[in-house]
Amino acid sequence: MSASCDSQYANKAFAIGLGGVTHPIVSDWHPKGKVAQEWGVYNADRGLPIRSAFVIDKEGIVRFKKIYTGELPTPEELLAELDKLK
Amino acid sequence: MAVEVGQMAPDFTLPSHDGQKITLSQYRGKQAVVFAWYPAAFTAG
Numbered sequence: 001m002s003a004s005c006d007s008q009y010a011n012k013a014f015a016i017g018l019g020g021v022t023h024p025i026v027s028d029w030h031p032k033g034k035v036a037q038e039w040g041v042y043n044a045d046r047g048l049p050i051r052s053a054f055v056i057d058k059e060g061i062v063r064f065k066k067i068y069t070g071e072l073p074t075p076e077e078l079l080a081e082l083d084k085l086k
Numbered sequence: 087m088a089v090e091v092g093q094m095a096p097d098f099t100l101p102s103h104d105g106q107k108i109t110l111s112q113y114r115g116k117q118a119v120v121f122a123w124y125p126a127a128f129t130a131g
Contacts, residue, residue: 001108001119001120001121002122002123002124003100003123004123004126004127008101010127011127012104013128014128024106025102025103026101026103028100035096038087038089038098039089039123041123043125046125048125048126049125052122054095057118058115058118060094060095061092062089062092062093065089065091078120082118082120085118
């Protein structure tokens with residue numbers, strides 16, 4: 001799943017623009033950034049979440065966390081983390 | 087406060103782009119979840 005502080009309507013348009021998505025894009029819009037703050041990935045100066053990725057196992061435990069500064073997460077990196085859970 | 091590896095993921099319920107309410111814990115016992123934050127739609131952010 002992916003998340004931002006955009007409204008669900010912006011995310012709907014974003015999903016359409018991407019040609020459709022197969023995962024939920026969730027909206028931390030109101031109250032803005034509440035969940036991002038709880039997860040420690042809210043940039044209050046910009047009013048935006050920080051690019052980051054977490055992998056959560058089936059039991060609900062966080063197994064991977066990465067904050068991205070400049071680079072983007074890759075599918076290979078995240079799939080490798082999922083493989084480690086098997 | 088920050089979420090760290092090894093801790094229980096804090097639960098939340100947020101609206102999805104297609105109008106569903108998604109609760110993180112709905113996946114518990116079923117599947118692992120990749121949860122990716124991006125700064126803003128349509129931008130290089």
